Amino acid sequence: MEIKEIRNEFPQLSRTVYGKPLVYLDNAATALKPRSVMACYEHLAAEVSSNIHRSVHRVSNEATAEFENARKRVAEFLNAPSERNIVFTSGTTDSINLIASSYGQAFIGRGDEIVISEQEHHSDIVPWQMLAERTGAVIKVWKLEDDLRLGPSSLEKLLGPKTKIVCVSHASNVLGIVTPIKEICALCHRHNIPVCVDGAQGIVHCKVDVQDLDCDFYSFSGHKIYAATGTGVMYAKAKWLEQMPPYRGGGEMIADVTWERTTYADYPFKFEAGTPNITSVPTLVPAIEMLEQMRSLEESSAAVASYVLDALQSDKRITLYGDSSSEKLPIFSFAVKGAHQEDLALVLDKMGVALRSGEMCAAPLMHRLRVTGLLRASFAPYNTIEEARYFVECLGKAIEMLTI
Amino acid sequence: MNTLEEAKQAVIDDFSLYDEWLDKYEYLIELGKGLEPFDQADKTDDKLIKGCQSRLWLKCEKKDGRLYFTADSDAIITKGIISLLIGVYSGRTPEEIAGDDFSFIVTIGLKDNLSPTRANGLASMIETIKCFAQDER
Numbered sequence: 001m002e003i004k005e006i007r008n009e010f011p012q013l014s015r016t017v018y019g020k021p022l023v024y025l026d027n028a029a030t031a032l033k034p035r036s037v038m039a040c041y042e043h044l045a046a047e048v049s050s051n052i053h054r055s056v057h058r059v060s061n062e063a064t065a066e067f068e069n070a071r072k073r074v075a076e077f078l079n080a081p082s083e084r085n086i087v088f089t090s091g092t093t094d095s096i097n098l099i100a101s102s103y104g105q106a107f108i109g110r111g112d113e114i115v116i117s118e119q120e121h122h123s124d125i126v127p128w129q130m131l132a133e134r135t136g137a138v139i140k141v142w143k144l145e146d147d148l149r150l151g152p153s154s155l156e157k158l159l160g161p162k163t164k165i166v167c168v169s170h171a172s173n174v175l176g177i178v179t180p181i182k183e184i185c186a187l188c189h190r191h192n193i194p195v196c197v198d199g200a201q202g203i204v205h206c207k208v209d210v211q212d213l214d215c216d217f218y219s220f221s222g223h224k225i226y227a228a229t230g231t232g233v234m235y236a237k238a239k240w241l242e243q244m245p246p247y248r249g250g251g252e253m254i255a256d257v258t259w260e261r262t263t264y265a266d267y268p269f270k271f272e273a274g275t276p277n278i279t280s281v282p283t284l285v286p287a288i289e290m291l292e293q294m295r296s297l298e299e300s301s302a303a304v305a306s307y308v309l310d311a312l313q314s315d316k317r318i319t320l321y322g323d324s325s326s327e328k329l330p331i332f333s334f335a336v337k338g339a340h341q342e343d344l345a346l347v348l349d350k351m352g353v354a355l356r357s358g359e360m361c362a363a364p365l366m367h368r369l370r371v372t373g374l375l376r377a378s379f380a381p382y383n384t385i386e387e388a389r390y391f392v393e394c395l396g397k398a399i400e401m402l403t404i
Numbered sequence: 405m406n407t408l409e410e411a412k413q414a415v416i417d418d419f420s421l422y423d424e425w426l427d428k429y430e431y432l433i434e435l436g437k438g439l440e441p442f443d444q445a446d447k448t449d450d451k452l453i454k455g456c457q458s459r460l461w462l463k464c465e466k467k468d469g470r471l472y473f474t475a476d477s478d479a480i481i482t483k484g485i486i487s488l489l490i491g492v493y494s495g496r497t498p499e500e501i502a503g504d505d506f507s508f509i510v511t512i513g514l515k516d517n518l519s520p521t522r523a524n525g526l527a528s529m530i531e532t533i534k535c536f537a538q539d540e541r
Contacts, residue, residue, distance in 0.1 A: 340479035
């Protein structure tokens with residue numbers, strides 16, 4: 001499909017703000033939704049409203065089939081060994097809370113060490129801090145190198161007999177640099193340490209094969225890959241899913257309940273207490289289809305990314321964090337000399353350009369960069385070179401308005 | 405000195421001169437740039453206003469029964485907004501300020517066109533000015 005046809009599938013791309021065409025460059029926060037996803041949601045709400053896995057009636061069977069089909073599709077998408085490796089959650093944050101809580105309960109105790117990279121989003125920091133507080137475990141920070149890359153040799157120095165898990169994002173939501181996950185997994189596994197990957201940004205742009213990466217956990221959110229909000233995935237290796245205790249109690253996740261003793265269902269169901277997001281989870285199927293279709297726009301995406309990178313790097317007033325000397329996602333975070341990021345975002349908003357300003361849920365990384373916040377433009381394959389040019393032109397105007 | 409009502413009406417009039425929000429923001433930016441200098445020594449934590457994504461310091465002094473406000477921020481639009489409030493409320497009596505409903509901010513539509521964090525910041529600015537006035541009554 002051509003980019004024009006793809007754009008037609010995303011109705012929000014044709015809306016206006018303040019009478020100007022919306023240029024949506026906040027895709028790393030949430031992606032726009034294609035018609036196929038909306039149609040899927042509407043179909044489920046209008047025709048297949050029924051709880052799953054329980055009732056014997058026809059509509060319930062259809063709802064179960066839709067839900068379980070999504071599990072199969074996600075397993076295939078990640079090249080997971082089985083759909084049983086896929087646990088549905090409400091998003092990346094929920095997935096990591098599950099891992100921290102459940103893996104933590106089984107394997108992490110007083111004095112044990114949790115290694116977390118310095119580039120992590122709060123979602124991959126706070127659940128581990130809460131676990132550390134409960135158990136007396138210790139957090140070790142895997143610092144970025146001077147070039148803002150994660151160095152495997154720095155990681156190796158932190159690993160020891162007490163290290164119980166290494167937590168790292170596939171790509172930082174600020175820097176956009178792709179982490180060498182495969183290499184890190186191999187390194188950690190030599191020390192018998194599992195690796196928990198926050199894939200919220202990586203899943204959007206990288207082809208993920210969890211068996212090739214050999215990661216122990218991989219989490220992502222549906223809404224960043226064009227699916228309905230409130231959907232998420234936690235992939236884990238079977239050996240962990242077998243050993244991890246349930247995280248929340250309730251319906252769905254049990255085998256048998258008596259007042260004396262309750263036994264639990266097998267995984268993945270033991271981690272899916274209560275009615276899951278039955279209307280939204282199946283939207284992952286058309287969303288993944290759209291994502292895979294948009295891989296045909298690779299050439300256009302690369303042109304957009306290199307144009308933006310060049311424009312930002314050649315402007316002396318701008319400091320870009322996370323350059324392109326290794327694989328980089330189309331996520332551009334930068335500071336402008338003499339202009340506050342929020343002022344820039346507010347002015348650009350009035351020109352129709354939607355982007356993110358602030359700490360971007362990565363305060364420790366902001367401290368490391370010695371900034372109070374940054375401005376971030378993040379692109380999706382449906383963004384055109386014309387939009388990129390308009391953004392650069394507006395950014396120039398906004399800087400002039402604010403600094404002269 | 406004009407009355408409080410006149411000062412508010414002047415702001416409403418100024419804002420209505422511009423149809424485009426971009427122009428209204430350009431006006432705020434100009435106001436921000438023109439904000440009176442603030443003593444660096446006054447940039448203390450007790451003068452920081454909570455709820456702003458950018459930092460904003462607001463100082464209140466009482467002279468001859470009237471309140472005088474000065475402020476500074478690291479963001480220019482925040483400076484513009486506080487400048488607008490200072491323009492209306494600085495030099496008034498505590499009674500005048502405490503008795504006002506600050507509804508001209510709603511009239512100019514500013515609150516609806518700010519990001520939620522900035523809107524919270526604006527609410528905090530107003531709250532702080534009101535508190536100063538109530539304390540000094």
